Amino acid sequence: MNDASQIHSESPVSGEVGIVRYQDFLCEEEFRFESGETIPSFQLRYETYGKLNREKSNAILICHALSGDHHSAGVYSLQDRKPGWWNQMIGPGKPIDTNRFYVVSSNCLGGCQGSTGPTSINPKTGEPYRLSFPLPTIRDMVAAQAKLMDHLGVDRLFCVIGGSMGGMQTLQWAIDFPDRVESIIALATTPRQNDQxxxxxxxxxxxxxxxxxxxxxxxxxxxxxxxxxxxxxxxxxxxxxxxxxxxxxxxxxxxxxxxxxxxxxxxxxxxxxxxxxxxxxxxxxxxxxxxxxxxxLDRFDLYGPSGELEETFAKVSARSLVIGFTSDWLFPPEHNRRVAAALLRAGKDASYAEVDMKFGHDSFLLDSEELSLFIRNFLIER
Amino acid sequence: MNDASQIHSESPVSGEVGIVRYQDFLCEEEFRFESGETIPSFQLRYETYGKLNREKSNAILICHALSGDHHSAGVYSLQDRKPGWWNQMIGPGKPIDTNRFYVVSSNCLGGCQGSTGPTSINPKTGEPYRLSFPLPTIRDMVAAQAKLMDHLGVDRLFCVIGGSMGGMQTLQWAIDFPDRVESIIALATTPRQNDQxxxxxxxxxxxxxxxxxxxxxxxxxxxxxxxxxxxxxxxxxxxxxxxxxxxxxxxxxxxxxxxxxxxxxxxxxxxxxxxxxxxxxxxxxxxxxxxxxxxxLDRFDLYGPSGELEETFAKVSARSLVIGFTSDWLFPPEHNRRVAAALLRAGKDASYAEVDMKFGHDSFLLDSEELSLFIRNFLIER
Known part of the structure; x- marks a missing residue:
C-alpha cells in the first residue's frame, strides 16, 4: 500500500510537503503488551510524505516525543498557521528529503491523538478503557509500529528517526527488529531514564x-x-x-x-x-x-540485568547516528555519548554528533544548519 | 543584652552547642516595608550561641534559606534526634566557633515559624493577617534583622553568613548597612534570580x-x-x-x-x-x-537600573567570601563568581571559593572538610 496519494501540493520549487491528511491503521489482531495484558485490536494514526519506491527500500519512520504526534510535516489546509512539528526537516530537498524517501510519521500506542489508548472505546465493553488500558512500554509502542509497517508493505526501514521519547523508540527498533532496520538516528535521548x-x-x-x-x-x-x-x-x-x-x-x-x-x-x-x-x-x-x-519513559532502561549496555546492543545491525545537544540537561550530551560509545564497544557502525544549541532539550525540534547537515549527510551516505 | 544564658551544655570536649532555647524579640515600632506598606509592630524569633564579648565585636549573624529557620545549631532537648540545620558548622571549636563568637541565628520577617508573618494576628483587627500582610523583600528581612541587632546591642557584626536566600540577605546586609558589617560569607547564592x-x-x-x-x-x-x-x-x-x-x-x-x-x-x-x-x-x-x-526570591535583583552589579556594590565595605558549589544548578558557580568578580571590580576585598561537592544546591548544608576550612580560615584571618 502506498499513501502518497495524500500528498497534494508537493512542489520541488517551494520545498514544502504541502497539504497532508492523516490516515488510521486498524490492526484487528489481538495485541499483547510486554506486561502480558492484551487488547483485542488497536488503531494507529499516521501520516506519510513522499512515495514508497518499487524496491520498498526508501521508507523512513519518524517517532515522536512525549507530547508530539503523527503530524510532523506539512499543513492540513492552506489556512493552517503552524505546519507539522519537524516541517523544517522533512520535505522535498530538505534533510529528510521526500523526493527520495517515503516518510511515515506514526502516532504512539497508548496516546490520545487518534491512536488507541485509555480514552478509546474498549470494544468488549463499549466504554472507554481509561485505567483498564494496559500501561504501554517503549517496546510496546515499537511493536505496534511494526504492525503498521507490515500493513504498509515495508519489510525493512531505511531509517528510524526520533528525539527524546522518539529516540528511545528508535533505539528499541534497532534492538527488537535488527533485520528490519538499516539505520537509525536517535536525538536528545538516553539509554535509561535517570532518577532526576x-x-x-x-x-x-x-x-x-x-x-x-x-x-x-x-x-x-x-x-x-x-x-x-x-x-x-x-x-x-x-x-x-x-x-x-x-x-x-x-x-x-x-x-x-x-x-x-x-x-x-x-x-x-x-x-x-x-x-x-x-x-x-x-x-x-x-x-x-x-x-x-x-x-x-521512567521504566525505559536498556542496561538490563547485566548492567552492560553493549550487551543489549549485541543484536543491533543498524548503522547509527546519535545526536546530543550541548544545553540539554534533561537527557544531557553525556547520556547520548554513552549510547554511541556502547554501540561502538559492541562493534557496531555508530557515530556521535554534538550540536551546540542553547535552547535545551527541545533544541532538536528547532532549526539548525548544523543539525540539518548531520541528518542530511547521514541519510546520503549508504 | 546577652542571651548566652540559654546555652546550657556547651562543652569544649564534645564540641557541641548543646541544649538551646529560642527567644522572641518584639519590636513595638511601626515597620515600613519597601513597598511603603506598614505593620504596627513585629516579632522575630532567634537563637544565640556563644557569648557577646565586652567590646561587642564578636557577633555573627546566620541567615537562613527559604525553608530554613532560626534553629541552626544545638538541640532543644537531649531526646532530640536532629540538631539545628548547620550544627556541624556552629559550635565550640567548630568553623563558626562559639568559644570565640556570639552567634545570632535569626528567623525571617514574613515567616511562619515564630516571626511575624501572614499567619500572625494583626493587632489592629485581632485576626490573622493572611493576604493583608505586606509582601516582604530580601531588603525588608534584613531591615527587620537590623532591629534585632539594635535590641541585642550589636552595632557592628563581625560577619553575616548565609546560603541561598540567606546568601541574598548576606549581600543585602553588606549593601544596606556598610557601617555595620565587617565581613560576609555568601554561599550558593545569586546576584539576581534568573528566569529558570x-x-x-x-x-x-x-x-x-x-x-x-x-x-x-x-x-x-x-x-x-x-x-x-x-x-x-x-x-x-x-x-x-x-x-x-x-x-x-x-x-x-x-x-x-x-x-x-x-x-x-x-x-x-x-x-x-x-x-x-x-x-x-x-x-x-x-x-x-x-x-x-x-x-x-524572584524579585531579588542587585543589578539595578544601570545593569552594573559593581555599582550596587560601590557602598560595600565588608570583606567578602563568596562560595559556589560545583553541582549546584539552581544558583550555579557562575552566579557566585559573578558576585565576587563584581565586588573585585568595585575595588572591594573579596574572594571566591568553589567547593567540589556533588549534592547540588543543598551541598552548602552538608558536611565538607573543604567548606569547613574555607569558613574557618576566613573567620580567623582579620
Whole structure:
C-alpha cells in the first residue's frame, strides 16, 4: 500500500510537503503488551510524505516525543498557521528529503491523538478503557509500529528517526527488529531514564493524581484533573528548555511593575509563558495518557540485568547516528555519548554528533544548519 | 543584652552547642516595608550561641534559606534526634566557633515559624493577617534583622553568613548597612534570580493558588492547599539536589517490581523520597509564606537600573567570601563568581571559593572538610 496519494501540493520549487491528511491503521489482531495484558485490536494514526519506491527500500519512520504526534510535516489546509512539528526537516530537498524517501510519521500506542489508548472505546465493553488500558512500554509502542509497517508493505526501514521519547523508540527498533532496520538516528535521548528525570515525572503525576478532578480516571472528557495536568506540563516545560535560553528570551522581563498587584496576577513574562504552555497542553492532551507515557519513559532502561549496555546492543545491525545537544540537561550530551560509545564497544557502525544549541532539550525540534547537515549527510551516505 | 544564658551544655570536649532555647524579640515600632506598606509592630524569633564579648565585636549573624529557620545549631532537648540545620558548622571549636563568637541565628520577617508573618494576628483587627500582610523583600528581612541587632546591642557584626536566600540577605546586609558589617560569607547564592528559577517558583505558586484548598488564603490552619504546597515542595526539592547525587542515592532503585501495581502506588525509591519531602514540608510550612518567600526570591535583583552589579556594590565595605558549589544548578558557580568578580571590580576585598561537592544546591548544608576550612580560615584571618 502506498499513501502518497495524500500528498497534494508537493512542489520541488517551494520545498514544502504541502497539504497532508492523516490516515488510521486498524490492526484487528489481538495485541499483547510486554506486561502480558492484551487488547483485542488497536488503531494507529499516521501520516506519510513522499512515495514508497518499487524496491520498498526508501521508507523512513519518524517517532515522536512525549507530547508530539503523527503530524510532523506539512499543513492540513492552506489556512493552517503552524505546519507539522519537524516541517523544517522533512520535505522535498530538505534533510529528510521526500523526493527520495517515503516518510511515515506514526502516532504512539497508548496516546490520545487518534491512536488507541485509555480514552478509546474498549470494544468488549463499549466504554472507554481509561485505567483498564494496559500501561504501554517503549517496546510496546515499537511493536505496534511494526504492525503498521507490515500493513504498509515495508519489510525493512531505511531509517528510524526520533528525539527524546522518539529516540528511545528508535533505539528499541534497532534492538527488537535488527533485520528490519538499516539505520537509525536517535536525538536528545538516553539509554535509561535517570532518577532526576523520574523525579520530575513523579511530581507531575502526583499533581495529576491528587487533583480532585482525577476521580480515579473516571472524569468527564475535558473536565478532568486540568490543574494537575497544567502544573505537570509547566514544570516539564522548564526541563525542555535551558537557563540560557530562558534568559535570552525573557531576561526577567515583567508584565506588571505595580506593587499593588494581587498574588494571582502574573508578574514576570516567563510566568505568563509557562501558564500559556500549561493551558494549551490541557486543551489537547489526556491526563491518563500523560501518566502512562511518563511511566513508559521512567521504566525505559536498556542496561538490563547485566548492567552492560553493549550487551543489549549485541543484536543491533543498524548503522547509527546519535545526536546530543550541548544545553540539554534533561537527557544531557553525556547520556547520548554513552549510547554511541556502547554501540561502538559492541562493534557496531555508530557515530556521535554534538550540536551546540542553547535552547535545551527541545533544541532538536528547532532549526539548525548544523543539525540539518548531520541528518542530511547521514541519510546520503549508504 | 546577652542571651548566652540559654546555652546550657556547651562543652569544649564534645564540641557541641548543646541544649538551646529560642527567644522572641518584639519590636513595638511601626515597620515600613519597601513597598511603603506598614505593620504596627513585629516579632522575630532567634537563637544565640556563644557569648557577646565586652567590646561587642564578636557577633555573627546566620541567615537562613527559604525553608530554613532560626534553629541552626544545638538541640532543644537531649531526646532530640536532629540538631539545628548547620550544627556541624556552629559550635565550640567548630568553623563558626562559639568559644570565640556570639552567634545570632535569626528567623525571617514574613515567616511562619515564630516571626511575624501572614499567619500572625494583626493587632489592629485581632485576626490573622493572611493576604493583608505586606509582601516582604530580601531588603525588608534584613531591615527587620537590623532591629534585632539594635535590641541585642550589636552595632557592628563581625560577619553575616548565609546560603541561598540567606546568601541574598548576606549581600543585602553588606549593601544596606556598610557601617555595620565587617565581613560576609555568601554561599550558593545569586546576584539576581534568573528566569529558570523564577519559572520553577511560578509553577510552585500556581500549584498552590489553583488548589481548591487555597480559598484566597482564608483556609483553616492545616487545612489549606496541602496538595499544591506538597507538589511545589517536591518540585523545588529536585532543584536543590543534583542528577549525580540522586543517581548515587537511588540508582533507579524500585520499591515495587509487581507489574500489577496501581498507578497511585510508588514504583521508584526516588518517588517515595520526594513524597516524603512534600509531606513533611506541609506539616511545618505555611502556603502563604511559601508564596511570599518565593516572590521575595524572584524579585531579588542587585543589578539595578544601570545593569552594573559593581555599582550596587560601590557602598560595600565588608570583606567578602563568596562560595559556589560545583553541582549546584539552581544558583550555579557562575552566579557566585559573578558576585565576587563584581565586588573585585568595585575595588572591594573579596574572594571566591568553589567547593567540589556533588549534592547540588543543598551541598552548602552538608558536611565538607573543604567548606569547613574555607569558613574557618576566613573567620580567623582579620
Amino acid at each position: 528525570a523520574i523525579a520530575f515525572n513523579a511530581v507531575g503525576r502526583t499533581a495529576i493524581l491528587q487533583d480532585p478532578g482525577w476521580q480515579n480516571g473516571e472524569y468527564a472528557t475535558g473536565n478532568g484533573p486540568n490543574v494537575g495536568l497544567s502544573v505537570a506540563r509547566m514544570m516539564a516545560h522548564i526541563t525542555y528548555v535551558s537557563e540560557e535560553g530562558l534568559e535570552e528570551k525573557f531576561g526577567r522581563a515583567r508584565r506588571l511593575l505595580d506593587s499593588e498587584q494581587t498574588l494571582e496576577e502574573i508578574e514576570f513574562e516567563v510566568e505568563s509563558y509557562l501558564r500559556y504552555q500549561g493551558r494549551v497542553f490541557v486543551s489537547r492532551f489526556d491526563p491518563i495518557t500523560y501518566i502512562y507515557f511518563t511511566k513508559a | 528559577a523564577i519559572a520553577f517558583n511560578a509553577v510552585g505558586r500556581t500549584a498552590i493558588l489553583q488548589d481548591p484548598g487555597w480559598q484566597n488564603g482564608e483556609y483553616a490552619t492545616g487545612n489549606g492547599p496541602n496538595v499544591g504546597l506538597s507538589v511545589a515542595r517536591m518540585m523545588a526539592h529536585i532543584t536543590y539536589v543534583s542528577e549525580e547525587g540522586l543517581e548515587e542515592k537511588f540508582g533507579r532503585a524500585r520499591r515495587l517490581l509487581d507489574s500489577e501495581q496501581t498507578l497511585e502506588e510508588i514504583e521508584f525509591e526516588v518517588e517515595s523520597y520526594l513524597r516524603y519531602q512534600g509531606r513533611v514540608f506541609v506539616s511545618r510550612f505555611d502556603p502563604i509564606t511559601y508564596i511570599y518567600f518565593t516572590k521575595a
